Amino acid sequence: MFYREAGDFSTTYAEDQQTFPIKFDRYRYYLVLFIAIFVVPFALNDYWVNSLLLPFLIYAIAALGLNILVGYCGQVSLGTGGFMAVGAYSCYKFMTGVDIWWGGELLFRLPEFNIFFSVIMGGVMTALVGVLFGLPSLRIKGFYLAVATLAAQFFLVWLFNRVSWFYNYSASGQISAPERDLFGILITGPSTTPWATYLFCLFFTIVSAYVARNLTRGASGRKWMAIRDMDIAAEIIGVNPLRAKLTAFMVSSFFIGISGALFFSVYLGAVEVGEAFGIQKSFLVLFMIIIGGLGSIFGSFAGAAFLVLLPVALKVVGVDWFGWPTDIVAHLNLVVVGFLIIVFLIAEPHGINQLWRVAKEKLRLWPFPH
């Protein structure tokens, strides 16, 4: 019934290879974009934006980034929290003007960047740090590497805690985003409007998804997947493992850095590094891509949506309906998340994305399955 390619003839290679080759799918995609851009901003309020939409959009970017590294290139990383912290602190430094000191004297101070470029610079700096911590991946594989990325996690968090240059010598050790605007519309700070922050994050999410999708189906993506499936064989057929692994680390860290920058500047406004970017964050994003589906763009979104919704839903059901204490619901949340991870790994290792794909196959034949 739905998703039928009947009557949908491609006459060019470009048409044949587009992301959504089936017409119905393509129009659904346009519809989703249309609603997200032109309908949602008028219909939302503070609660929806701050508890659901912003975390979803921001985590989706992080999940996309991690999925490139873990799902497409097969390099498991547990350093996501640390890399998000790099994005956040770079964004903060560029927002407030980077000051370079030498021998106790101020050499020069960069002008304050616009918030848009600060976020981009957050991504760029994280990409550099990501490449640095990706270097060991050339020697270390599997969960030796996973544990090695924990070094990045702990070292970076410690660095941002101890070196006061990163938080501009503030007494509290926190960083808080000053008020910044884009075309005269406030994006960060306490008095923003919900629709502005929403659209700002949505822009980054859409662009990230577009870039990720096109990178992963292009030459670089195929190289990553070759490395993932068997790195020695890939090397023999001419994939340069150094380039492939490091580009994967770079692109992945770039996205994660952007999400960290948005997480700090737009969503939270003020962060303390150990609390916001601890190891729990690394696991959370990893869980998102496991539940959503390793190696799929849609899966990153589905996983992010799922794990953002789950605590909110449990809180609504547990606290608001049944009146349970919040700590019990928080513990229950842990149990449910852990249980779901195990269930997904056993029953559906390819995550929600696979369920969606199976559903689509069924829909193509429905209502006549033969």
Added chain:
Amino acid sequence: MNEQLAFTIEVFANGLMAGVLYALVALGFVLIYKASGIFNYAQGVMALFAAMTLVGIQNGQVPFSHLINAIFGTDIHKFGWSVHSFLAIILTVFVMIALAWAVQRFVFRHLVGQEPIILFMATIGLAYFLEGVADLMWGSELKALNVCAAEGACLPQGMNMWLEGTTYEALGYGFFIDNLDIVASIIAAILVIGLVMFAQYTKQGRAMRAVADDHQAALSVGVSLNFIWILVWSLAGFVALVAGIMWGAKSGVQFSLSLIALKALPVLMLGGFTSIPGAIVGGLIIGVGEKLFEFLIGAPFLGGATENWFAYMLALLFLVFRPQGLFGEKIIERV
């Protein structure tokens, strides 16, 4: 004797003690990894779970009382008795064996033959699950853990006065070493020797090593994989219990107890995932290394608290030169 040198030696000794405890946790990892190829991230949470269960049984807490109270509106907390430490430890061991069975039966039996990294992620899920269950079962507040053989014969606390006195007389500088650390080191040493003996000289221990060597060959000579896996998970549970008691007696039973797993990971990388001596030597190197680094370089020059990452950086640098760790088996990749 030079004050600075004496200080350094004291830090060194304290590092050794801490290293023994790291080695104890790392041992649990190695046991499971050798026998089933599962890298068990949940080991730290198992230590937390074991310690919480022990305290709960000792104090006669009603399991899941918070949840029951929340659902049914009742107000029950305790049975009103307290259990002797020995009995409580034995009961906790049974709980850990039941847990081992459940983990094997409901999780890892379904994941046989999956890639190692999938199994690793499953144990992360298991860690979350167990942590939630432990909190629901016994409550998440900080608890004090006292293990007493009889009235007044508990695990010792505080510093060792005797050692300080003798060293002060002999060297002119009193060494400050925790009593509990000494006891913990002795117990850990006994445990390690016991485990090695078990693996070398008993039938089950040999079967365990056979499984570690080659699953299919072990199956074909009549070793029950299921039984061995439950056995190693139980052993790991027991090691977790000992580690939980030691760390719990030191700093109370609470969530941060589960973070000792994160301390044990670099120990494993350094020593090699597959080697029991590696876990011990790695533990000692990291225990001493991080204390000395903090004392000599970290605190004076880098602003302190370097213990969090030093072990990881050390292991990372080390792995770049020797990817299988100190004592690990050589990694051979075939296409």
